[in-house]
Amino acid sequence: xxxxxxxxxxxSLIGGLSFAIKKQGYEVDIAQTYLEAEAKWINGKYDLVxxxxxxxxxxxxxxxxxxxxxxxxxxxxxxxxDEETNIIMGLDIGGDDYITKPFKLAVFLSRINALLRRSxxxxxxxxxxxxxxxxxxxLKREVYKNNELLELTASEYxxxxxxxxxxNIVLSPEKILSKLWxxxxxxxxxxxxxxxxxxxRTKIEDNPGQxxxxxxxxxxxxxxxxxx
Numbered sequence: 001x002x003x004x005x006x007x008x009x010x011x012s013l014i015g016g017l018s019f020a021i022k023k024q025g026y027e028v029d030i031a032q033t034y035l036e037a038e039a040k041w042i043n044g045k046y047d048l049v050x051x052x053x054x055x056x057x058x059x060x061x062x063x064x065x066x067x068x069x070x071x072x073x074x075x076x077x078x079x080x081x082d083e084e085t086n087i088i089m090g091l092d093i094g095g096d097d098y099i100t101k102p103f104k105l106a107v108f109l110s111r112i113n114a115l116l117r118r119s120x121x122x123x124x125x126x127x128x129x130x131x132x133x134x135x136x137x138x139l140k141r142e143v144y145k146n147n148e149l150l151e152l153t154a155s156e157y158x159x160x161x162x163x164x165x166x167x168n169i170v171l172s173p174e175k176i177l178s179k180l181w182x183x184x185x186x187x188x189x190x191x192x193x194x195x196x197x198x199x200x201r202t203k204i205e206d207n208p209g210q211x212x213x214x215x216x217x218x219x220x221x222x223x224x225x226x227x228x
Contacts, residue, residue, distance in 0.1 A: 002116055003027045005046040007037045007063065008078065009056055013101075020105055021112070034058030038066070046073060048115055051095075053079035053086070061093060068094035068154070072141055074115040078108075088192070094154040131164045132213050132226050134204055145204055155180075156200045163214060163224035172221040197222060 004021055008014055009032045021028045029044060031037035034057045041049075041063075049067060051060035064075055074097075077090045082100040090098050096118075097111055129136040135144040141157060143150045152160065158180050163171070173193050201208040215225045 001025065001027055002047040003029065003045065004112070005029050005031070005037075005040065005044065005049045007031045007050065007055070007060065008052045009033065009054075010052070016105075017108070020109060024109055024112070026112075032056075034063060037063055041067060047119065048112065049073055049075045050078050050112075051075060053077060053081050053090070061089065064090070064094050072139075074119045076111065076115060091155045092153040096158075129161065129164045131167055131224065134160070134164065134213070136161060136164065150203050152200070152203060155196055156203070159196055159200055160204070163222070167224045167226050170217045170220050170223045176222070 002025075004026050006014070006017060006021070006028055008017070008030070014030060014032075018028045018030060029040060029046070031040050032055075034055045037055075051063055053060040055063075060077060060079070064077075067073065067075065075095050076097040076099065077095050078099055078101070079086070080101045087098050096115055099108060099111060127137070127139050129138065133146055135147075136142070137144075138161075143152055143157065143160065159176070162176065162179055177193060197214060198208075201211050201214055205211045205213055213225060215223050217223050
């Protein structure tokens with residue numbers, strides 16, 4: 001049985017969400033403060049974390065960073081902060097999804113199920129990706145270029161993994177966005193994707209101005225290229 005960790009201080013939400021999660025067949029553990037969440041995280045074993053950004057004694061962003069130091073567990077942000085900068089920051093520091101209040105319960109549960117399925121598929125995959133001079137240790141979430149460790153954000157890391165897993169396949173912006181992020185299209189759109197790809201190219205390409213690994217296929221999308 002999957003075990004979900006809900007970090008939320010709004011009592012009006014806790015009861016309904018925990019009831020709905022349990023009806024899906026999952027166990028749920030609840031924390032209402034940063035300190036309580038920190039203690040339960042250390043002592044508990046979970047399959048998914050749902051984090052409110054604003055806690056009485058701290059930030060869900062800080063808790064996400066702490067979790068990412070030791071775990072690749074799926075993390076969903078659940079918050080009223082719907083500004084673009086909040087969403088981008090949440091994804092960059094390691095979040096896998098971001099849903100804003102108010103929301104429909106069916107959508108919330110659907111995203112939980114999707115994250116858990118994605119996590120199961122990831123855990124069944126190989127522990128290393130190796131392509132075109134780039135090596136990825138999936139267990140440690142480490143990326144190397146010519147045996148040198150690269151510093152990537154969580155979003156850049158997920159984007160790179162997706163490209164390498166689909167080498168030499170043209171991927172449309174819509175497909176990339178739908179696979180990596182489940183957020184509102186008004187925020188995580190093709191323009192944002194362009195920024196992520198440009199930043200990623202500066203870290204993995206020998207000449208970012210003339211990319212050879214992540215190539216643009218005009219009017220179609222992008223492709224991880226393994227051929228000359």
